[in-house]
Amino acid sequence: MLTHQENMFMAQVGPGTPMGELLRRFWHPVLLSEELPEPDCPPKRTKILGEELIAFRDTNGDVGLVDNYCPHRRASLFFGRNEESGLRCVYHGWKFDINGDCVDMPSEPAESNFKDKVKINAYPTREGAGMVWAYMGPKELQPEMPQLxxxxxxxxxxxxxxxxxxxxxxxxxxxxxxxxxxxxxxxxxxxxxxxxxxxxxxxxxxxxxxxxxxxxxxxxxxxxxxxxxxxxxxxxxxxxxxxxxxxxxxxxxxxxxxxxxxxxxxxxxxxxxxxxxxxxxxxxxxxxxxxxxxxxxxxxxxxxxxxxxxxxxxxxxxxxxxxxxxxxxxxxxxxxxxxxxxxxxxxxxxxxxxxxxxxxxxxxxxxxxxxxxxxxxxxxxxxxxxxxxxxxxxxxxxxxxxxxxxxxxxxxxxxxxxxxx
Ligand code: FES
Ligand SMILES: [Fe+2]
CATH class of the missing domain: 3.90.380.10 (Naphthalene 1,2-dioxygenase Alpha Subunit; Chain A, domain 1)
Known part of the structure; x- marks a missing residue:
């Protein structure tokens, strides 16, 4: 048996919880590769460790895993257009690549450099054994994939x-x-x-x-x-x-x-x-x-x-x-x-x-x-x-x-x- 306190310590996985932090030191399968069958296919919602995320396969076939919420005014990127190496929020057109960089911001004047200052939270991914894997921990500690x-x-x-x-x-x-x-x-x-x-x-x-x-x-x-x-x-x-x-x-x-x-x-x-x-x-x-x-x-x-x-x-x-x-x-x-x-x-x-x-x-x-x-x-x-x-x-x-x-x-x-x- 465990005390209620130990039990909750073990069970809670969100950002900032002790178990959540431990889990974030490892690579995680987040969805199946078959859920993103081809480049520029529809993005998929997923949720891992309490974080709502959107996965998309870009034009090169690489998988991006980004925050569900657009950093502009928080619309869901689930509705995004997956086009030309990036996912574009359909509300005002901000577009993000798999690294989370904002690569286009058609709602701002052309001379604005605002887009260079905005990023969406994005996690690095790999594919293996039919699964898309992500690392959600501190960048400087990103390990190699486990040699399963x-x-x-x-x-x-x-x-x-x-x-x-x-x-x-x-x-x-x-x-x-x-x-x-x-x-x-x-x-x-x-x-x-x-x-x-x-x-x-x-x-x-x-x-x-x-x-x-x-x-x-x-x-x-x-x-x-x-x-x-x-x-x-x-x-x-x-x-x-x-x-x-x-x-x-x-x-x-x-x-x-x-x-x-x-x-x-x-x-x-x-x-x-x-x-x-x-x-x-x-x-x-x-x-x-x-x-x-x-x-x-x-x-x-x-x-x-x-x-x-x-x-x-x-x-x-x-x-x-x-x-x-x-x-x-x-x-x-x-x-x-x-x-x-x-x-x-x-x-x-x-x-x-x-x-x-x-x-x-x-x-x-x-x-x-x-x-x-x-x-x-x-x-x-x-x-x-x-x-x-x-x-x-x-x-x-x-x-x-x-x-x-x-x-x-x-x-x-x-x-x-x-x-x-
Ligand atoms: S809410 Fe996404 S571009 Fe405005
Ligand atoms: Fe069983």
Whole structure:
């Protein structure tokens, strides 16, 4: 549990808040590249870390991310004309380039140099893994992009999309690293019976021994989590996941299998984006892997990227399905609806002074502590290590069946699998 004060310290992300300042030391995915499909296409509204912003792709194909409000008299640049390397406010025609410089001011006399004095707030952007990324922190501290493996694999080895969640970002991170829920929330009523014939290692062992024993290690990038279950008489099954500063998760994978990552970016204190990447480090994604992604995409409302199953329709819960088919009665592939139903239903900011954490919540406790400590350290002048060391992101999650006397990080094949060379 956290006190109300600690809870709000962790949850608030706006400019000037301690957590907001910590987050602003890192690069953030702000929208999908597909939302700005071509040069000079319509601009898009977005909101990140409580800031209302407009994204546009200019004539050269570069992405600008500027304040929503025109610095003249504050009309929204959403209505702007995206033309000849700049976004023009349609109220009085002031035009801004991707650097935020005012490049034309037709409402002022030609001899005026007022335009050289006016700028709009603009953030630097990059593109990678199908996402537009932005850096919103102090200019002099702008780091390199994190060296995540999925930013560096060929196009046929990854897919990415995003889903809107209607809750604070931290409880969504908690859902991602709380891997014990997979064998409950996401299970079907016959999962245990089917585990004997399961073709995956996870399917074989996750249901027989539901509560795993958690082991958590601090790393430079965040935390490494080993969830240990009984496998055969002489072995354990380890599900290995990660949380990376400040909100990147990597859920367990099949031994040597393809991988998934969540990037849980605050929209504001009460909503967040779940950017979702599936990638394979070694080969093109299979049809099956792409199919899961397509199902997820098909269940999203256009423009908002909110799941069709959402809190307004109780995530399409079907009580008959809950009685006879699966644990929740909520469809599995509907834009992560099972997860969203749980984390959204806690309330926009979960009331953590009324929770009761058990032994399987160990990773959650550690993640919160690391996040809070990093924000406190920054208040005292210590910059977060991971932000300026992009190489610490060269990691993966994992999964392995190991002899009972081997700790998961001591095994050579696990070491090989959870670091990117
Ligand atoms: S309000 Fe934008 S140009 Fe006047
Ligand atoms: Fe889940």
């Amino acid at each position: 493996e999925y930013l560096d694999v060929p196009e046929d080895q990854f897919v990415s999309t995003k889903v809107m969640y209607e809750s604070n970002f931290v409880q969504v991170i908690e859902g991602e690293i709380d891997t014990v829920h997979a064998s409950l929330l996401h299970s079907n009523l016959d999962s245990l019976a089917k585990s004997e014939s399961a073709t995956t290692v996870g399917g074989r062992y996750s249901y027989k021994d539901r509560p795993p024993r958690f082991f958590v290690e601090d790393t430079d990038s965040g935390i490494l989590i080993g969830a240990r279950r009984e496998a055969e008489e002489d072995s354990y099954y380890w599900r290995i996941s990660r949380w990376l500063f400040p909100y990147i998760t990597m859920i367990p994978r099949e031994p040597q299998g393809s991988a998934r990552s969540g990037l849980i970016v605050p929209i504001d204190d009460e909503n967040c984006w779940f950017f979702w990447v599936r990638w394979n480090p070694f080969r093109a994604l299979s049809d099956d892997e792409i199919q899961t992604y397509k199902l997820m995409q098909a269940s999203l409302a256009p423009v908002t990227y909110l799941g069709q199953a959402n809190k307004r329709n109780d995530y399409m819960i079907d009580r008959e399905m809950q009685r006879t088919v699966n644990y929740t009665g909520i469809p599995q592939n509907n834009a992560r609806a099972q997860d969203a139903a749980m984390t959204d239903s806690m309330g926009a900011i979960s009331d953590r002074d009324n929770e009761h954490l058990g032994t399987t919540d160990m990773a959650i406790i550690r993640m919160r502590r690391r996040l809070i400590q990093a924000a406190q350290a920054l208040q005292e002048g210590t910059e977060p290590y991971a932000a300026s060391h992009p190489e610490v992101y060269k990691v993966r999650s994992g999964g392995a069946v190991l002899p009972r006397d081997v700790y998961f990080t001591d095994d050579a094949s696990v070491q090989e699998d959870i670091f990117v060379k």
